Every structure is written in structure tokens, then in C-alpha cells.
């Protein structure tokens with residue numbers, strides 16, 4: 371087994387614990403979801419492809435280069451790696467990216483006819499960057515799902531920098547990020563709470 375330095379092991383532990391948290395909340399069923407961290411020195415740690423994100427070990431976390439290629443031979447990074455690396459490339463402050471497959475994100479995005487899910491007047495909106503009041507709206511864009519991740523990343527690219535609440539892939543799940551893992555997790559929890567609220571409201 372490779373010997374890793376303290377900073378790497380800390381990042382890997384952040385990812386392992388985030389996977390456990392997302393699993394506890396029901397956001398990473400089966401082998402769904404992926405998680406990454408960018409270290410202060412620029413290294414990027416991401417979950418390997420496949421495997422349950424609630425049962426990760428540090429060995430399930432691999433290093434990729436900024437283009438998304440594993441640094442070591444024989445490793446398979448998340449199939450959605452390019453959706454992580456494009457966030458790091460766009461935002462030098464981004465330190466963690468989370469992707470989950472919740473029921474609310476899946477159902478709402480499949481039912482939606484608009485290009486975004488509009489979240490209005492919720493106190494929890496303040497979890498997102500730059501939001502100071504409930505008296506506002508945030509549009510969470512919905513992108514059509516695509517098995518060609520490079521093509522999906524190209525579709526998402528023009529919206530980077532304009533999505534304080536992250537984004538949703540239709541029938542698939544959410545992407546959220548932040549400067550560090552606690553912030554990214556708080557934003558994910560906030561977004562999932564708001565999507566669950568919207569799902570309840572639309573049932574009424």
C-alpha cells in the first residue's frame with residue numbers, strides 16, 4: 371500500500387466521513403454518488419468508481435490530475451470526474467465537491483418542465499454563498515442527463531459561477547461544492563432540505 375502524507379490522509383478522511391453522512395441521509399443509494407477534495411497544495415482526491423459511498427475506506431480515495439486522469443496506473447476514478455475537475459478549474463476557492471442521488475432531486479427533476487427549480491422565500495437559502503435573506507429566489511438549473519460526461523460537462527460549463535445552489539442532473543442527482551468539506555456538506559444538506567420541501571409542496 372502507498373504511504374500517504376498527513377494532508378492527504380486528512381482529505382481522504384474528509385471524503386470517507388462525507389460518504390458516511392450522505393449514506394445516513396439516503397443520498398447515495400447502491401453505488402451512487404461521488405466525492406472529491408482539493409488539497410491546499412492543489413492535489414485532487416476523489417472516490418474511485420463503483421463501490422458504496424457509505425462504506426469507503428482511505429484506499430477508495432485516489433489522486434487525479436487537474437484533467438481528471440488518475441496519477442497511478444490501474445486506478446479508475448469516478449465516472450463523473452470531469453464534473454468535479456471543471457468546478458476546481460473554474461473556481462480557485464473550491465475545495466470540495468459532492469454529488470448525490472436523492473429521491474427529491476430525482477423526482478423533482480423528472481417532473482420539471484422549466485429549465486430550473488426555483489427556490490423562493492426559504493430561510494435555509496442563506497446556506498448558499500452570498501445569500502443574506504430569505505426574501506430572495508435561487509434557480510437551481512436542471513441539465514438533461516447524459517452518459518457522455520465530457521459532453522455533460524460542456525453543457526454545464528457556461529453556468530459555472532452562476533449557480534449558488536449547485537445544479538441538478540435530470541433523473542440523476544445534484545452537484546454542490548464549497549471551499550471546504552464542512553461548507554460543501556452544509557450546502558448539500560441545505561439544498562436537499564429545500565428540494566424535499568418543494569417535493570412536499572408540489573404534492574399538496
Ligand SMILES: CSCCC(=O)C(=O)COP(=O)(O)O
Nearest residue numbers: 401402403404419420448449
Ligand atoms: C448506480 S449509480 C450510477 C453511476 C453514478 O451516477 C454515480 O454517481 C456513481 O458513479 P462513480 O463512477 O462515481 O461510482
Ligand SMILES: [Zn+2]
Nearest residue numbers: 402403542543
Ligand atoms: Zn451520479
